[in-house]
Amino acid sequence: MQNHPNKASIKNWHLQDRPREKAMQKGLDHLSDSELISILLSTGSRDKSALDLARELLQVVDHNLYQLGKQPYAAYCKIKGMGPAKAMILAAALELGRRRAASGPEEVPHFTSSSETYRFLGPRISDLNYEEFWVLYLNKGNRLIQALPLFKGGMSSVIADVKLIMKKAVEVGALSMILAHNHPSGRNQPSQSDIDLTRKVKEASKIFDIVLLDHVIIAGNNYYSFADQGIMPS
Numbered sequence: 001m002q003n004h005p006n007k008a009s010i011k012n013w014h015l016q017d018r019p020r021e022k023a024m025q026k027g028l029d030h031l032s033d034s035e036l037i038s039i040l041l042s043t044g045s046r047d048k049s050a051l052d053l054a055r056e057l058l059q060v061v062d063h064n065l066y067q068l069g070k071q072p073y074a075a076y077c078k079i080k081g082m083g084p085a086k087a088m089i090l091a092a093a094l095e096l097g098r099r100r101a102a103s104g105p106e107e108v109p110h111f112t113s114s115s116e117t118y119r120f121l122g123p124r125i126s127d128l129n130y131e132e133f134w135v136l137y138l139n140k141g142n143r144l145i146q147a148l149p150l151f152k153g154g155m156s157s158v159i160a161d162v163k164l165i166m167k168k169a170v171e172v173g174a175l176s177m178i179l180a181h182n183h184p185s186g187r188n189q190p191s192q193s194d195i196d197l198t199r200k201v202k203e204a205s206k207i208f209d210i211v212l213l214d215h216v217i218i219a220g221n222n223y224y225s226f227a228d229q230g231i232m233p234s
Helices: 019-026 033-041 050-060 065-070 073-077 083-102 114-125 162-172 192-207
Strands: 132-138 144-152 176-182 211-219 222-225
Touching: 019 033, 033 050, 033 083, 065 083, 073 083, 083 114, 114 132, 114 144, 114 176, 114 211, 114 222, 132 162, 144 162, 162 176, 162 192, 176 192, 192 211
Parallel strands: 176 211
Antiparallel strands: 132 144, 132 176, 211 222
């Protein structure tokens, strides 16, 4: 692609250089990350094209789309020329991408390993900058009855109520369940409070004849499984 002065509108470029027209002719898979983002932004500012804005956004995160998705909405607005409308369009597109990644081909997810728990919940909570605690309530065949985000916390902790976890389990008729939460810090090792909570839920679940299968901690692209590490309370 030829270099264009900042004040040059994309509509004045050669057809083969315009991202939207290029996508129509060759397909979206032929576009760079910055070209795809420029299509979302649609227009630039007084002295920047939409492609210039897209390049600046990517430069902030060192051209890492995963990190771009982790940025809060307000961070996009800090780019001169973005504005709240463009920032919201970008945030909405990234959220849609997360939801697509989270949806699978199976109508009812089946959980037989920690990796399946990570694949299901990772796209939902790995990018959050606060802790969120989920419980997957399962039937006899370890198929999902309901996945609930029961508790939200701060950047370093979340308080989970064992009574509420068990109340929901009884309400939905769960025979087994999986606990999961994220660590925004990127550290996937359990804290002492994580270990204590797992023990308390395990003890409570015995009263209702419900099996606690695992507690999975999701930290970005990594995760920690109590069951895999063999430290599930007996």
